[in-house]
Amino acid sequence: MKYYPLDIENMKGNKDVDGLIQAAKKGDFDIRKNAIKALGEIGDPKAVDVLVEAMPSEETAIEAIAALGEIGGEDAILALISGLGSSGRFSTLYHLHISYVLKNHKEQSIPHLLKFFSLYEDESYMKLPKENQGLSRKQSLRLRGGIAFALGVIEDIRAEEALLVALDDNDQNIRKASIYAVGQIKSKKAVEPLITALKSKKREIREAAAYALGDIKDKRAIKPLAEALRDKKKQVRSETKKALEKIGTQDALKAIESV
Secondary structure (H helix, E strand, O other), X not given: OOOOHHHHHHHHHOXXXXXXXXXXXXXXXXXXXXXXXXXXXXOOHHHHHHHHHHOOOOOOHHHHHHHHHHHOHHHHHHHHHHHOOOOOOOHHHHHHHHHHHHHHOHHHHHHHHHHHHHHOOOOOXXXXXXXXXXXXXXXXXXXXXXXXXHHHHHOOHHHHHHHHHHOOOOOHHHHHHHHHXXXXXXXXXXXXXXXXXXXXXXXXXXXXXXXXXXHHOOHHHHHHHHHHOOOOOHHHHHHHHHHHHHHOOHHHHHHHHOO
């Protein structure tokens, strides 16, 4: 069956969810996008499954994420969380969109995010929503990194303890995402671990730690950041200078001038 724009408008007006679901599956590019948008506007939970199917597609991912956010409810929230494990050239963009949608539903999403983030540790496997059961270790690590990213975007202090634990995670991507996240939630408890991270052997970890310390703006970081201005890597030195500028005290600015 061929669908036309007027068909989508009529189905939306009649709240024909079944018809829109079929159009979201079988229509051309524009029809699928418009059908997905219409399903979000109607807000019927029956549409969650087809929206989950649409999320991995580059053509319809953003619309599907937004529609799931409009529908809300536990199934939609779990589906969005599962999307944080996606990979590919646009994965960071998708994760950002998902994170902002989850932020709009943070009272419902935070408990699930923290549960999934904390359950997967070492060699054990995370207990995931049905659609994510059977993930490989690599996929599960990627999902946990995406959750850390989302917790930073949401900026809720309830994530602090879980993120502090993850600062020592064995996986570098999870560790780096958690470093940025504790900065975004302005965790004072993270200052000392971040100062330690400034001496990491990994350039990306040192760079992330400097960035996070700049976000937190704690005076305890001034001296360690001043020392990091002499880091052998240009990226770390640049991020350290920005961090001291963010802190902005006389001592912090003096440290920059002294190099």
